[in-house]
Amino acid sequence: MGQKVLLKGNEAMAEAAVQAGCRFFAGYPITPQNEVPEYLSWRLPQAGGVFVQAESEVAAINMVFGAAAGGARCMTSSSSPGISLKQEGISYIAAAELPCVIANMQRGGPGLGNIRASQGDYFQAVKGGGHGDYRLIVLGPAYVQELYDLTMHAFDWADLYRNPVMILGDGILGQIAEPLDIRPYRPIAELPAKDFALTGCAGRASRVVKTLILQPADGLVHHNEYLQQKYRRIEEELSLYEEYETEDAEILIAAYGMSGRIAKGAVRRARQKGIKAGLIRPITLWPFPKEPFRRAAERVSRILVVEMSSGQFVEDVQLASECRVPVEFFGKGGGWYPLDTEILEIVESMQANPSVWATRKD
Amino acid sequence: MATFTRPRTLKETITHYCPGCGHGIVHRLLAEVIDELGIREKTIGTAPVGCAVMMYDYIDCDMIECAHGRAPAAATGLKRVHPDKIVFTYQGDGDLAAIGTAETIHTANRGENITVIFINNVIYGMTGGQMAPTTMLGQRTTTTPEGRGMHGEGGPIHVCELLRSLEGVCYLERTAVSSPSDVLATRRAIRKAFECQIAGKGFSLVEVLSMCPTDWKLSPDKAVKFVNHEMKTVFPVGVYKDK
Numbered sequence: 001m002g003q004k005v006l007l008k009g010n011e012a013m014a015e016a017a018v019q020a021g022c023r024f025f026a027g028y029p030i031t032p033q034n035e036v037p038e039y040l041s042w043r044l045p046q047a048g049g050v051f052v053q054a055e056s057e058v059a060a061i062n063m064v065f066g067a068a069a070g071g072a073r074c075m076t077s078s079s080s081p082g083i084s085l086k087q088e089g090i091s092y093i094a095a096a097e098l099p100c101v102i103a104n105m106q107r108g109g110p111g112l113g114n115i116r117a118s119q120g121d122y123f124q125a126v127k128g129g130g131h132g133d134y135r136l137i138v139l140g141p142a143y144v145q146e147l148y149d150l151t152m153h154a155f156d157w158a159d160l161y162r163n164p165v166m167i168l169g170d171g172i173l174g175q176i177a178e179p180l181d182i183r184p185y186r187p188i189a190e191l192p193a194k195d196f197a198l199t200g201c202a203g204r205a206s207r208v209v210k211t212l213i214l215q216p217a218d219g220l221v222h223h224n225e226y227l228q229q230k231y232r233r234i235e236e237e238l239s240l241y242e243e244y245e246t247e248d249a250e251i252l253i254a255a256y257g258m259s260g261r262i263a264k265g266a267v268r269r270a271r272q273k274g275i276k277a278g279l280i281r282p283i284t285l286w287p288f289p290k291e292p293f294r295r296a297a298e299r300v301s302r303i304l305v306v307e308m309s310s311g312q313f314v315e316d317v318q319l320a321s322e323c324r325v326p327v328e329f330f331g332k333g334g335g336w337y338p339l340d341t342e343i344l345e346i347v348e349s350m351q352a353n354p355s356v357w358a359t360r361k362d
Numbered sequence: 363m364a365t366f367t368r369p370r371t372l373k374e375t376i377t378h379y380c381p382g383c384g385h386g387i388v389h390r391l392l393a394e395v396i397d398e399l400g401i402r403e404k405t406i407g408t409a410p411v412g413c414a415v416m417m418y419d420y421i422d423c424d425m426i427e428c429a430h431g432r433a434p435a436a437a438t439g440l441k442r443v444h445p446d447k448i449v450f451t452y453q454g455d456g457d458l459a460a461i462g463t464a465e466t467i468h469t470a471n472r473g474e475n476i477t478v479i480f481i482n483n484v485i486y487g488m489t490g491g492q493m494a495p496t497t498m499l500g501q502r503t504t505t506t507p508e509g510r511g512m513h514g515e516g517g518p519i520h521v522c523e524l525l526r527s528l529e530g531v532c533y534l535e536r537t538a539v540s541s542p543s544d545v546l547a548t549r550r551a552i553r554k555a556f557e558c559q560i561a562g563k564g565f566s567l568v569e570v571l572s573m574c575p576t577d578w579k580l581s582p583d584k585a586v587k588f589v590n591h592e593m594k595t596v597f598p599v600g601v602y603k604d605k
């Protein structure tokens with residue numbers, strides 16, 4: 001057991017990065033993730049690393065591109081509008097297969113939106129975001145401890161698969177302070193040597209990190225096929241989710257991150273009222289944990305998706321449950337979040353009217 | 363007797379550059395300087411988006427190809443994690459002074475200990491001859507068919523003059539490759555810029571006035587005259603900062 005401290009999510013994530021050996025961070029201020037660069041501005045130098053406040057998110061992601069190519073464990077963080085700016089760089093990093101960690105503590109959108117928590121960047125995170133056919137490994141933590149633990153794993157998965165990993169949090173998770181067990185870092189697997197790293201070509205042939213593939217004419221097609229094979233392998237190997245009270249559940253709630261955490265409270269309340277509700281809370285958002293939904297679709301009568309957006313994650317739930325049971329939706333965009341009592345109300349009406357869609361229209 | 367041979371840092375291959383293009387000359391000078399300073403095995407270069415995007419096919423050291431305009435940011439990341447290595451960027455005018463202006467200014471302002479080789483050919487070479495930030499007033503390009511005008515397009519950006527005021531900058535020189543003496547001056551300037559980096563002095567940049575006969579729609583010999591007679595008047599060669 002490590003030391004117990006009280007830290008905000010943003011700080012916990014930053015500390016986890018340092019513990020995991022991250023030695024380069026570049027970022028640009030944006031609420032609600034400012035504690036990440038603020039924390040790392042003193043913590044990284046203390047650990048022998050480098051913190052750079054970049055002139056923009058565009059510069060920040062490209063600094064990470066360079067640091068990752070140099071073989072360092074590195075990270076950047078931002079919130080929604082800043083993550084939009086990073087997309088070209090993320091596409092390059094994915095194409096060049098450079099390991100790095102990118103955190104998005106989402107806020108309300110579109111546009112400048114607001115600084116309340118949101119899950120409106122789900123599609124951007126899990127379906128691409130930047131140009132071209134690539135995938136990020138996307139993690140959706142719901143608790144500060146989980147954020148801390150997953151951040152450490154994120155660096156390992158990035159190295160293991162030579163792929164950028166995105167931590168898809170939100171403003172609440174970034175700002176909430178919870179007791180945290182500062183667990184020491186332990187690699188989850190034996191990690192491959194960084195034989196791509198640009199370190200100067202002493203004693204070896206020179207190396208090139210690039211994403212332009214013109215020759216042969218079908219070279220880029222082959223690179224894409226290779227990337228897709230890698231993504232299939234990640235899909236086979238990586239699937240994390242929490243199941244809560246699903247064994248005998250009739251009404252299944254599907255929610256991730258902060259809405260997953262709130263939904264868990266609703267399930268608890270429903271159970272107290274004798275309603276057989278359960279929860280599946282995906283933790284890896286890409287790869288999406290399809291299996292628990294496939295299984296649940298055989299048992300439950302309905303699924304309720306709760307999401308802090310106008311409906312993005314819901315599409316993956318529909319796909320994963322293969323539309324075998326009706327999927328209802330409770331969510332709004334713009335920095336809105338559900339209350340457990342509101343979710344409970346919907347669950348109750350679903351229970352009372354088994355054949356009627358209970359989606360709230362207010 | 364000295365013999366003219368291929369520098370170790372220059373790969374034995376034919377470049378894709380057009381006849382009369384300045385990129386090839388600067389590549390050779392860069393390779394010669396890297397050899398001379400004996401830094402090939404500790405040098406990491408960044409290729410731009412522009413005609414020199416594939417310069418890693420010609421320059422034999424570790425290299426990274428960056429997004430358009432972002433080479434100084436990538437170089438910052440590389441240099442900060444490998445402070446003992448020599449890091450350079452090689453960028454065109456569109457890359458450095460249009461899309462990447464913010465990265466250029468802030469990398470210079472932070473005094474990043476890197477060397478920038480800036481190829482100013484007053485045009486977008488790779489995309490077929492559109493207006494560049496350095497395109498001269500009155501100069502015709504595919505997007506300024508009537509010639510660049512002060513009103514609407516603005517005048518050419520003078521990069522050395524612009525960067526001179528920044529504290530983090532230690533060395534700025536504008537040179538050309540349009541005559542043997544200009545080529546030698548460029549070679550000296552590139553060497554000086556790398557020496558600044560080796561001495562840990564901060565940001566160094568060499569702006570090279572370079573020929574693009576293809577997009578200027580001039581023969582190689584006329585392109586050389588264009589540099590000597592027109593470009594040097596608008597962009598005076600010389601040392602702009604040396605501290």
Ligand SMILES: Cc1ncc(C[n+]2csc(CCOP(=O)(O)OP(=O)(O)O)c2C)c(N)n1
Pocket residue numbers: 411412413414430453454455456457458481483485486487488489494
């Ligand atoms: C984000 C982005 N925008 C535009 C382009 C297209 N593009 C490729 S090269 C180039 C201009 C290059 O001109 P310059 O930097 O002057 O270099 P030169 O080709 O003249 O050497 C542009 C606009 C791109 N690759 N990426």
Ligand code: SF4
Pocket residue numbers: 378379380382383384385413483487488573574575576577
């Ligand atoms: S288009 Fe211009 S800059 Fe590009 S290779 Fe040809 S001459 Fe050189």
